Amino acid sequence: MTELSEAVAGVQPTAPEGAHLTTLRGPHDVRALPTGRLAALAQDIRTFLIEKVCASGGHLGPNLGVVELTIALHRVFDSPRDAILFDTGHQAYVHKILTGRAADFDRLRQAGGLSGYPSHAESVHDWSENSHASASLSYADGLAKANELRGYRDRSVVAVIGDGAMTGGMAWEALNNIGASERPVVVVLNDNGRSYAPTTGALTNQLHALRQSGARTAVSDQASANLFTQTGFTYLGPVDGHDTEALQAVLEQARILRRPVLVHAVTVKGWGFGPAEGDEADCLHAVGTVDAVTGRPAPTSGPPAVSWTSLFGQALLELAAERENLVAITASMLRPTGLYPMAVRYPERVFDVGIAEQHAVTSAAGLAMGGFHPVVALYSTFLTRAADQVLMDVALHRLPVTFVLDRAGITGPDGASHHGMWDASLLGIVPGLRLAVPRDGGQLRSLLREATAHEGPTALRFPKGTAEQGLEAVRRAGSVDVLSESGIRDVLLVSYGPMAHRCLQAATQLTEKGIGATVADPRWAIPVAPELLDMTARHRMVITVEDNSRTGGLGSTLAQTLRDNAITTPVHNLGLPRAFLTHGPREQLLADAGLSAEQIAYAVLRARAGKPLQPTATTAGSPQ
Numbered sequence: 001m002t003e004l005s006e007a008v009a010g011v012q013p014t015a016p017e018g019a020h021l022t023t024l025r026g027p028h029d030v031r032a033l034p035t036g037r038l039a040a041l042a043q044d045i046r047t048f049l050i051e052k053v054c055a056s057g058g059h060l061g062p063n064l065g066v067v068e069l070t071i072a073l074h075r076v077f078d079s080p081r082d083a084i085l086f087d088t089g090h091q092a093y094v095h096k097i098l099t100g101r102a103a104d105f106d107r108l109r110q111a112g113g114l115s116g117y118p119s120h121a122e123s124v125h126d127w128s129e130n131s132h133a134s135a136s137l138s139y140a141d142g143l144a145k146a147n148e149l150r151g152y153r154d155r156s157v158v159a160v161i162g163d164g165a166m167t168g169g170m171a172w173e174a175l176n177n178i179g180a181s182e183r184p185v186v187v188v189l190n191d192n193g194r195s196y197a198p199t200t201g202a203l204t205n206q207l208h209a210l211r212q213s214g215a216r217t218a219v220s221d222q223a224s225a226n227l228f229t230q231t232g233f234t235y236l237g238p239v240d241g242h243d244t245e246a247l248q249a250v251l252e253q254a255r256i257l258r259r260p261v262l263v264h265a266v267t268v269k270g271w272g273f274g275p276a277e278g279d280e281a282d283c284l285h286a287v288g289t290v291d292a293v294t295g296r297p298a299p300t301s302g303p304p305a306v307s308w309t310s311l312f313g314q315a316l317l318e319l320a321a322e323r324e325n326l327v328a329i330t331a332s333m334l335r336p337t338g339l340y341p342m343a344v345r346y347p348e349r350v351f352d353v354g355i356a357e358q359h360a361v362t363s364a365a366g367l368a369m370g371g372f373h374p375v376v377a378l379y380s381t382f383l384t385r386a387a388d389q390v391l392m393d394v395a396l397h398r399l400p401v402t403f404v405l406d407r408a409g410i411t412g413p414d415g416a417s418h419h420g421m422w423d424a425s426l427l428g429i430v431p432g433l434r435l436a437v438p439r440d441g442g443q444l445r446s447l448l449r450e451a452t453a454h455e456g457p458t459a460l461r462f463p464k465g466t467a468e469q470g471l472e473a474v475r476r477a478g479s480v481d482v483l484s485e486s487g488i489r490d491v492l493l494v495s496y497g498p499m500a501h502r503c504l505q506a507a508t509q510l511t512e513k514g515i516g517a518t519v520a521d522p523r524w525a526i527p528v529a530p531e532l533l534d535m536t537a538r539h540r541m542v543i544t545v546e547d548n549s550r551t552g553g554l555g556s557t558l559a560q561t562l563r564d565n566a567i568t569t570p571v572h573n574l575g576l577p578r579a580f581l582t583h584g585p586r587e588q589l590l591a592d593a594g595l596s597a598e599q600i601a602y603a604v605l606r607a608r609a610g611k612p613l614q615p616t617a618t619t620a621g622s623p624q
């Protein structure tokens, strides 16, 4: 225990590691610390982060890299009068510790516990809750305009943005606006040279050159013109991002300049934890529960779980070997989306465009115009960033591009801006686009083959985590797999993707109650297959089940198609609510939305009784 504990907290030295951090009530406590205590504070925070994040899972590498930077920020700027924004927000743990939330880290990213991102509900010191990168500078531009309009001339707006997030187009739209103003915006570029992998593109080359040019931390010795000075910013840096005092001095300079300033802080992702610093893959960017010494997950017994992502990566690699026209694009997530095996085998056919989904999609359109079939691999939640590009740059031209959407549906610990719950609603409006929803690894392989052979836009979606075990169909009608059926056609359960498993369980429960249920998996969810229409016409009721928003979702598309075909079978859609869902275990959030097997069966009973389907506080529960 350092002297700090007595100085700051007055707790006895025997308090457990990090206990004194729980007495940091806010930035004033950080500002009150004598300079001589800063190194100890940084060390204690680093020890605390390793202990807590290794135990709970979360963003370890990014937060270890911003300990000194965040301490310096809160000593120079007066949060929340001065807004301090964190781009993407995955690196805001230190900010949370310094703003009175250290005691909450035992429940980081757990249901009802601390969010892994800034959360205005948690603290007035938190601003943007959106974990989608490259947006912080736009918020900063708006907040600075608001301050100006209100006459708050003594307030600053600070945005911390990583070198990876700086490769996103929105960041440059904001720089273009801020740089043309004389508003006091301080952009702190946290340059650790990495996104997950080393950051790609011309910007990273420019940052490397600036890092080599030597420290410039005073206005007087301004660097020669660079990308940032040319957009109207005063450039201060590069500055050692792990030297709290040096950072403090430069940030103070930036604060008193009262104009757009870019502070170039050079940091190491994972700083202070060998397994993170040395991790070639991603510097322990986001970990599950891992050993606090080795940084490795605990060994598991039994066969290793096989993820949807790895099944996709392997299936794509095999297709790439067969088809030379197959290429792949990632937006700075080569390994997380499963493209790494193909990048190793065919490096010239895999492109990392930076955190730039809009560019990724239209660049794919260009590749398709050039005779290739691009596979654009994204997390579902990031597809919305490129909606216009999907619609107007790919589908309008009927181009053969395949979108592979990982993390589709409820993802869990990353919360509201990471659940992939809108892609099927978005893609449902795209003319000519075909959407497949594999229920297991076998279907993923066959549907990916079909999609990449199709001469037009296609998409596949699958959830985070371990792939469900294979499910054989009892028969196939066109592209529709019948997974189970009864001679009595009381209800047709249309299950999309991995919802098949819970629909089969629900069908069994219904059979025990004398209700005949058929379970059908459309495989290609959009457009609606004629064979599925036939099935609905031959059942008394249809219940659709999807891990996507109900609003404009797959079930809604089916219901509309039935109406368009004058099929009057009653249709009820089960899915996610039109809401932002918090963080928590995937299965719990699915159950909260009424999507457990029991609740699906219960919904059928309620529909048959002419009652509302999805649970409310008063109706949730098991079938009567």
Ligand SMILES: Cc1ncc(C[n+]2csc(CCOP(=O)(O)OP(=O)(O)O)c2C)c(N)n1
Pocket: 062, 065, 088, 090, 091, 131, 132, 133, 134, 161, 162, 163, 164, 165, 166, 190, 192, 194, 195, 196, 269, 285, 331, 332, 333, 355, 357, 382, 385
């Ligand atoms: C629009 C968008 N695409 C992809 C991601 C996934 N993602 C989360 S953090 C990250 C890397 C961020 O790198 P950087 O901005 O340099 O921050 P660092 O982790 O290095 O501190 C990515 C690609 C995201 N959050 N938002």
Ligand SMILES: CC(=O)[C@@H](O)[C@H](O)COP(=O)(O)O
Pocket: 088, 090, 131, 285, 286, 336, 407, 411, 414, 464
């Ligand atoms: C912040 C971000 O967007 C990613 O780092 C995300 O947290 C990773 O999610 P997975 O753990 O599902 O890959």
Ligand SMILES: [Mg+2]
Pocket: 162, 163, 164, 190, 191, 192, 193, 194, 195
């Ligand atoms: Mg980075």
